[in-house]
Amino acid sequence: MSFISRGFQRRQAPTAASDRVPPGQYVTRDFPVLSAGATPRIGLDEWRLELVGEVDQPRRWSWQEFTALPAEDVTVDIHCVTKWSKLDTPWKGVSLDTLLDGVETSAGFVVAHSYGGYTTNLPLDDLTGGKAWVAYRYDGEPLAPEHGGPARLLVPHLYFWKSAKWLRAVELRTDDAPGFWEGYGYHNYGDPWQEQRYSGD
Amino acid sequence: MAGTAVLRRLTWAIAEVEDRTDETPRVRSLTFEVPGWPGHLPGQHLDVRLTAEDGYQAQRSYSIATPADGSRVTITVERLDDGEVSPYLTDVLVIGDRVELRGPIGGYFVWEPGRGGPLLLIAGGSGIAPLMAMLRARVRAGSDVPVRMLLSWRSGEDVIYADELNAIAGDATGVEITHTFTRSAPDGWMGRTGRLDREALASLAWTPSERPLAYVCGPTGLVEAVASALVELGHDPARVLTERFGPTGG
Amino acid sequence: MTDATHVDGNALGGLLMEVFGREMTDAHGCCASCGTVNPLGAMRVYRSAGDVMRCPTCDNVTIVMVVIRERTRLHVAGVRWIEPVA
Numbered sequence: 001m002s003f004i005s006r007g008f009q010r011r012q013a014p015t016a017a018s019d020r021v022p023p024g025q026y027v028t029r030d031f032p033v034l035s036a037g038a039t040p041r042i043g044l045d046e047w048r049l050e051l052v053g054e055v056d057q058p059r060r061w062s063w064q065e066f067t068a069l070p071a072e073d074v075t076v077d078i079h080c081v082t083k084w085s086k087l088d089t090p091w092k093g094v095s096l097d098t099l100l101d102g103v104e105t106s107a108g109f110v111v112a113h114s115y116g117g118y119t120t121n122l123p124l125d126d127l128t129g130g131k132a133w134v135a136y137r138y139d140g141e142p143l144a145p146e147h148g149g150p151a152r153l154l155v156p157h158l159y160f161w162k163s164a165k166w167l168r169a170v171e172l173r174t175d176d177a178p179g180f181w182e183g184y185g186y187h188n189y190g191d192p193w194q195e196q197r198y199s200g201d
Numbered sequence: 202m203a204g205t206a207v208l209r210r211l212t213w214a215i216a217e218v219e220d221r222t223d224e225t226p227r228v229r230s231l232t233f234e235v236p237g238w239p240g241h242l243p244g245q246h247l248d249v250r251l252t253a254e255d256g257y258q259a260q261r262s263y264s265i266a267t268p269a270d271g272s273r274v275t276i277t278v279e280r281l282d283d284g285e286v287s288p289y290l291t292d293v294l295v296i297g298d299r300v301e302l303r304g305p306i307g308g309y310f311v312w313e314p315g316r317g318g319p320l321l322l323i324a325g326g327s328g329i330a331p332l333m334a335m336l337r338a339r340v341r342a343g344s345d346v347p348v349r350m351l352l353s354w355r356s357g358e359d360v361i362y363a364d365e366l367n368a369i370a371g372d373a374t375g376v377e378i379t380h381t382f383t384r385s386a387p388d389g390w391m392g393r394t395g396r397l398d399r400e401a402l403a404s405l406a407w408t409p410s411e412r413p414l415a416y417v418c419g420p421t422g423l424v425e426a427v428a429s430a431l432v433e434l435g436h437d438p439a440r441v442l443t444e445r446f447g448p449t450g451g
Numbered sequence: 452m453t454d455a456t457h458v459d460g461n462a463l464g465g466l467l468m469e470v471f472g473r474e475m476t477d478a479h480g481c482c483a484s485c486g487t488v489n490p491l492g493a494m495r496v497y498r499s500a501g502d503v504m505r506c507p508t509c510d511n512v513t514i515v516m517v518v519i520r521e522r523t524r525l526h527v528a529g530v531r532w533i534e535p536v537a
Contacts, residue, residue: 002258003215003301005251007293010259011285030283034499035456038510081500146456161500181500184526185519198519211468248465262462306464308477308536309492421457442493445458 015085020077022192025085032084033146036180040115040145040166047150049134051099053171054107059099063150067136069094074133076156078163079192081181091154093135096127099170107172111179112153112164120164120179121188122155124172131157134167159190159197213250213301214238218294219273224361228327229291230266230277235302238272241265243334244311244416244444247274247304251286261286264331264418264444265305268338274304277361279327310444312416314344319407321415322350323397323427328419329361331444335416340373347375349413351405353397353423354380357387379405397423399430409435418444460494463502466516467491470525471535478535483528484511491533504529 012026021027044063051059061069071094079085111121126132136143136151143149148165155162161181182188187196195201220232243265250260263276280291294300312320312335320339322332329352339346354360360380370378381393381401395401407413415436417427424445431441460476467475476492487508494504494513501517506529513529527533 002252002256003213003299004254005289005300006298008251008253008259008289010253010255010257011283033456036497036499036501036503037505037512038457038495038497184501184515184517185524186500186517211465211472246461246464260465262465303465306468306474306476307461307492308474309490310459310461310476443459444461446462 012084014083020087021085022079023195025079025083025192028084028086030084031086031147032080032082034080034082035165036118037116042115042150042166044150049151049167050169051103051172052169053173054105055172056104059103066094066134066151069098072133074154076154078156078160081159081161081186081190081197090139091133091135092137093133093151093154095130096132096134096170097130099134100128105172107174109173109176111171111173111177112167113169113171114164115166115168118164118166118180120162121177121182122158122162123176123189126155126158127170131155157191159187159192161186162190211303211306213303215299216302218296218298218300221294221296224277225359227291227359228277228279228361230275231290231294232273232275233300233302235272235274238274239305240269241274241305242311242313243268243338244331245305245307246331247276247302247306249276249286249290250301250303251289252301259285262306262446264334266330266333268334268341277327277330277333310416310418310442312338312414314339314342314346316414318346318348319411319413320346320348321406321413322348323415323417324351325353325419325423326355326359327361328423328444328446331418332416333362336369336376339376340369345375348377349405349407350376350378351397351402352378352380353419354382355384356382357385357390397427399433402427402430403434406431406434409437412437412440415441416444417441419446421445457495457497460490460492460496460504462496462498463504463516464492466502466523470516470523473535475535478533480513480533481531482506482509482511482513483531485509486531
């Protein structure tokens with residue numbers, strides 16, 4: 001048995017599982033910043049959001065065009081695979097349903113591309129039906145760069161690595177293609193409620 | 202080179218706390234007696250592992266602040282308010298307590314007198330720890346490698362090893378130590394204030410033609426700024442070594 | 452690009468030692484993208500769901516360390532070679 005350190009206790013105990021906290025998670029009041037690379041700095045003049053791939057017509061929005069789209073205020077719980085959960089996080093963003101409105105596609109899958117090169121993949125179904133947004137404000141302020149600003153994907157029902165920061169493009173595909181963490185052993189789907197952290201879970 | 206080239210497995214040892222010293226209100230030095238410690242080089246670090254009764258484990262790395270001294274090693278720990286490991290080390294551990302640690306680790310951010318100089322040691326806050334091992338080694342060996350040490354502190358009460366640094370600067374030839382304060386200087390301070398920016402480095406560091414070996418340690422922001430400035434001033438990037446320990450050490 | 456969220460390869464010293472069985476922070480790695488050679492200890496490391504090492508010259512991912520179910524896996528597709536010191 002490992003040596004026990006006298007008087008040592010973990011700082012954050014796992015929160016009892018409930019209908020709001022998935023298994024193995026602890027609730028935090030912080031908002032940890034975790035990244036696979038440097039924070040890109042994108043000027044709003046050069047920023048574009050693209051919808052590409054298996055679509056009848058690729059679309060592209062400038063910052064002005066994007067922020068003129070109907071947006072929603074949503075308050076959601078988010079769950080990171082590194083075990084922290086943050087409840088009642090307030091965002092403002094454009095629903096993927098709005099972005100995909102009128103788009104004709106036979107795609108079943110999506111790869112989200114970030115400025116800086118990060119990618120993550122999801123089924124298209126998990127982006128539609130009021131389940132996902134492209135968020136550009138957090139807690140009443142413009143989304144900070146270290147949290148993914150100017151705009152990030154927000155998909156609260158999956159582990160937060162699927163909510164790609166610094167979103168640049170949403171690529172629709174007929175076949176699935178693993179993204180950054182998925183390629184390094186993390187689960188292809190990532191449902192926190194089934195604790196799908198790693199491939200094979 | 203003992204300690205780096207030797208092929209050995211890295212195993213956890215159970216060490217005993219031999220000494221505790223308050224360096225500042227937030228910083229404590231802990232000396233451990235480590236059975237089987239193979240010795241180490243200035244700049245190397247060790248990993249500390251804590252295990253709670255329920256099996257939960259937390260692990261952090263700390264630079265060794267002293268040169269090799271048989272089976273004794275000293276680390277200097279700053280208590281981070283939201284830390285998990287540092288408050289345990291600074292506030293809970295007492296002399297006689299035992300702790301799991303392993304090391305020494307590190308072959309890159311390492312200096313010993315044989316590597317020569319001139320030596321440029323730059324630190325922010327508790328980043329001074331590995332550089333202190335280097336400075337203490339230089340003094341103990343009676344080496345004549347010239348040293349310029351530049352230390353950035355938030356305020357007067359944050360200065361670690363103050364008395365020892367004053368003594369070394371006074372006694373040892375060829376060692377110059379400069380302090381700067383970024384938030385508030387001690388009463389009566391007539392020296393430098395403000396960050397170690399490019400201008401400060403241009404005036405305080407060795408010139409690039411003197412080809413110093415530079416070791417920069419501290420929070421990521423400071424190390425990033427200082428290392429870039431040194432390179433911009435013309436120093437060889439291969440001779441600017443950095444140890445960033447991130448925005449929080451834990 | 453500025454950010455304060457990375458550390459140096461030194462920070463992975465213990466993990467690298469677990470995988471290779473010897474000190475590796477002074478080992479040299481050749482970036483598969485730009486060909487620059489750097490000590491592993493000098494690479495920038497971003498720590499999140501795994502530890503992502505990036506070439507200090509071109510920023511491409513060199514090595515990714517992931518600990519999954521207590522097993523450490525090193526993904527090395529971003530280096531052409533790694534050479535420990537003698």
